Amino acid sequence: MTSLHSQSKKAIKNSGSNGDSGSQSSRNNNGQSVKFARRTSSGRYVSLSRDDLDMSGELSGDYMNYTVHIPPTPDNQPMDDTSVAVKAEEQYVSNSLFTGGFNSVTRAHLMDKVIDSEVSHPQMTGARGSACAMPACDGKVMKDERGADIMPCECRFKICRDCYMDAQKETGLCPGCKEPYKIGDYDDEVPNFSSGALSLPTPDMNSKMDRRMSVLQPNKSLLMRSQTSDFDHNRWLFETQGTYGYGNAFWQKDDIYDDERDEALHDGMVETMDKPWRPLSRKIPIPSGVISPYRLFVLIRLIALGFFLSWRISHPNEDAIWLWAMSIVCEVWFAFSWILDQIPKLCPVNRSTDLEILREKFDMPSPSNPTGRSDLPGVDLFVSTADPEKEPPLVTANTILSILAVDYPIEKLACYVSDDGGTLLTFEAMAEAASFADLWVPFCRKHDIEPRNPESYFSIKGDPTKNKSRSDFVKDRRKIKREYDEFKVRINGLPDSIRRRSDAFNAREEMKMLKHVRETGGDVSLEPIKIPKATWMADGTHWPGAWSVASVDHAKGDHAGILQVMLKPPSCDPLMGCTEDKIIDFTDVDIRLPLFVYVSREKRPGYDHNKKAGAMNALVRASAILSNGPFILNLDCDHYIYNCKAIKEGMCFMMDRGGENICYIQFPQRFEGIDPSDRYANNNTVFFDGNMRALDGVQGPVYVGTGCMFRRFALYGFDPPQPDKILQRAADSEAHVLNPNDFDPNLDVNLLPKRFGNSTMLAESIPVAELQGRPLADHPMVKYGRPPGALRVPREPLDPSSVAEAVSVISCWYEDKTEWGDRVGWIYGSVTEDVVTGYRMHNRGWHSVYCITKRDAFRGSAPINLTDRLHQVLRWATGSVEIFFSRNNALLSTRKLKFLQKLAYLNVGIYPFTSLFLIVYCFLPALSLFSGQFIVQTLNATFLVYLLLITICLIMLAILEVKWAGIGLEEWWRNEQFWLISGTSAHLAAVVQGLLKVIAGIEISFTLTSKSAGEDNEDIYADLYLVKWTSLMIPPIVIALVNIIAIVVAFSRTIYSAVPQWSKFIGGAFFSFWVLAHLYPFAKGLMGRRGKTPTIVFVWSGLIAITLSLLWVAISPPKANSGQVGGGGAGFQFP
Secondary structure, eight states, X not given: OOOEETTSOXXXXXXXXXXXXXXXXXXXXXXXXXXXXXXXXXSOEEOOOGGGGGOOSEEOSSOOOOOOOOOOOTTSOOOOOOHHHXXXXXXXXXXXXXXXXXXXXXXXXXXXXXXXXXXXXXXXXXXXXXXXXXXXXOOBBOBOTTSOBOOOSTTOOOOXXXXXXXXXXXXXXXXXXXXXXXXXXXXXXXXXXXXXXXXXXXXXXXXXXXXXXXXXXXXXXXXXXXXXXXXXXXXXXXXXXXXXXXXXXXXXXXXXXXXXXXXXXXXXXXXXXXXXXXXXXXXXXXXXXXXXXXHHHHHHHHHHHHHHHHXXXXXXXXXXXXXXXXXXXXXXXXXXXXXXXXXXXXXXXXXXXXXXXXXXXXTOOBTTBTTOOOOOOOEEEEEEEOOTTTSOHHHHHHHXXXXXXXXXXXXXXXXXXXXXXXXXXXXXXXXXXXXXXXXXXXXXHHHTOSSOOHHXXXXXXXOTTTTOOOTTHHHHHHHHHHHHHHHHHHHHTHHHHXXXXXXXXXXXXXXXXXXXXXXXTOOTTTXXXXXXXXXXXXXXXXXSSBOSSOBXXXXXXXXXXXXXXXXXXXXXXXXXXXXXXXSSOOBTSBOOOXXXXXXXXXXXXXXXOOHHHHHXXXXXXXXXXXXXXXXXXXXXXXXXXXXXXXXXXXXXXXXXTTGGGEEEEEOOOEEESOOTTXXXXXXXHIXXXXXXXHHTTTTOOOOOSSSEEEEXXXXXXXXXXXXXXXXXXXXXXXXXXXXXXXXXXXXXXXXXXXHHOSOHHHHHHHHXXXXXXXXXXXXXXXXXXXXXXXXXXXXXXXXXXXXXXXXXXXXXXXXXXXXXXXXBSSOOSSSOHHHHHHHHHHHTTOEEEXXXXXXOSEEEEOOOSHHHHHHHHHHHHHHHHHHHTSXXXXXXXXXXXOHHHHHHHXXXXXXXXXXXXXXHHHHHHHHHHHHSOOSSSSOOHHHHHHHHHHHHHHHHHHXXXXXXXXXXXXXXXXXXXXXXXXXXXXHHHHXXXXXXXXXXXXXXXXXXXXXXXXXXXXXXXXXXXXXXXXXXXXXXXXXXXXXXXXXXXXXXXHHHSSSOOHHHHHHHHHHHHXXXXXXXXXXXXXXXXXXXXXXXXXXXXXXXXXXXXXXXXXXXXXXXXXXXXXXXXXXXXXX
């Protein structure tokens, strides 16, 4: 039986029902309903009303649950925008776990504690002050940014958030001194002007979204006049009596501070207009001494291939027409494939950025910006994870720590982690990471640490004191290393801790149930006690997500949506640490942390959740409501920020002239833990440093799934802006308000729910994100931009209605009958959703940019095991086959896609089909040795000249490509080797699976690539030697064995022949060895280490080779009088 004291914390007003939320849903047309509940000791949620305070004794009954809905009547309006009220709402949001979903009410569950360890940072969930002084109240006093108690009355009476709001609604008197609260007179912290920081008024929350949408209001459009040199700011200010505001070009004056702020922004505009314009980025062409010969050899080889294939077709081998026909078909396809791959590489470029100019434009103090508050746009960072067993929580936690410590204005950052598994293990690991960030992030800022992933940083071999100037660095590093070791112990011990905690609570529940049965006279022996094996949180309540033992509403594919603000938004101005706060002296170090949110979207049986693409789209919608950063950077859980300035590097392109046409910035993928020889071409440098750099000179690189910074507006499915048309429409209207249909004339405002869903807040955030993402209009050369200073106003605090709306948009039903996944967001329907998403943007006319930084922007892990690597390539290739058979085929593209870009995307969909011809061609040398025939009738001079010319061109192209791409010859050779290995294994399987899906409708399922280490912890390359059998290994094994047997058979026949013809044998054997040389890494992978090769490998290999050899002898038995075998001439070459 559950009991709850009547003095428990009261229910508050339903903020989600306020009119300012503007949220609409299919199940509640009157607004988003939020249920505030109290967690009981049994894990059930009890929602209490204000009347419960007057009750005495204990509440009886196992479960109480009712919702308090208070309509926004004249006597129940939102609080005035005072510092205490805003902090109260925001702290309640950050200390509550929001859950909801289909046909369920959104609940905000107040968390007593999130993790077992102590929480110290005031921004983090679970950070509380001292006890409330109200009689019989178990609440905690609110905290400010430094963790000090907030006491809203001069008498310093300690009161919790709920009691404070009740006192305001009832009498307005302080319970301590019985005097009225002085709204607006009390400031919870004396401003510190020593650093030059000036406090700015907080925006009015009652009209938050209205002011966001008030973009333009003057008689003549500001948007148009700001792009020309005749812009008269004094006249504009006089006519409109307006000022700039957060996320807008304009809003009406609200308070007495607007005049000063308006003058400052006006001065800033004049200052920037007077300065000479300097670009933030530059395009550096490849030296003509390299690119011109490269293009020449491409032309020569193209012509030589044409003449060679023409000669081959006109000179068939009459003695072996079947061998000649197979070779001709393969060679024609190879030539076509080479053209698709080579032609888009004709225009490679390099790029550079200037971070100093970016700093001068956006972050430098000036007369108009004395505090140096940043004018950079906001960035939302997405991290996705799904399975804590294959994606260890420690890896994800380290990635989160590197994000929280990135060098970018803290108030402009927001980090979202998507837990698609909905597991408590990931939730508590993220909470531990947020707690450890309290020490790690200021430590990185104090000593300029790189990289800011603690695991990678402490693993660096070398002198850690290099380039460190502070005398206390060694002491601080020793302390933080000890703290990190304890942090790892806590993370690695979470699975056992959660299991033991859940077992204990489940045992308690069983004892309660057993006691109840006995008290009611039941027979325990006849009816065994059965209770669900729940997973319990640290505060003794049920975890709303997936349980370790799956149950209804608590399985990986069946659980409610969960949203937890782990770290609430930071203050707008720097918050310097002090000596007494932490174990490390953080004096003069900014100790603020970015906004950090845990999200697990709702999953229900019967819904297609669309794997990673669906999870990313859920984050797009939730982040649009909570932070609405105009740019989104997505990372895999094992890809961390290696260069803390990487975001600024990308922002140099977005904020430069013409940046409004850039849909995303793709960074190259770099990997750690790869074996020194890079046996299976895991680094993929030929693609990332060659192909991607070349596409950057056309319309931009393809999107490769991680390390990419998107323009949010482009993700919404809009075309690139057309400044002339938009500015003209703005000039034609006296009071123009930018709406989504201004960017898409075919989009009816009334049909916004059809495209984006029923959330009004989401729809209203779209033009705000578009405006904030524009370049700075600081010079007449920038034709489409935003006024300087528009993004310096602080971000609005979070409120319960916004978080409740965010929970609503991550529900499983939200995307029904919308264009999410079809036109908006990440595109569904392919296992390679990344390539399709990038293709759709390029097809609408957007451009992308490839950003290669001097210091790697991001680093991650890659599978070095042969089987894992083949399965990874199989997934990519299968996605390409799906693209080829879908409407995303580049053959169906629009005219907005450039020709060379079209060839590149066409090659993406076609390259797996090369495996069909490659496998046949790899058998040709063996067939030549077995049959004594060759692909040509005779080895005449013409054939040899063509062969020599094509080979020389291939070698020269490789050397020149290595030169302009900046890669090594060994890396190029490894890429060639793995191209043949994957082409004869994974690509072939991908074609088969793709055809099965298209023809028979058989769906393809893939498992996650494991990020865990090998069994041998002493060897970081232990996974390299693990041999795990897979059917993908059969084709390469057969090719290698058949070629080896053919060499042996031909050699034996040549030795025992009456007239040995060694020239023919050597020619055929040479090209068989060429095939075997490409398969050498594959053979090493099969051998493993210390004789650990599975027996199945030898059994399958022997059986297949013997079967094929006997089949050949049966089809073409040797002649009795034949004493020789022609080895064939030169018969194997890759065009």
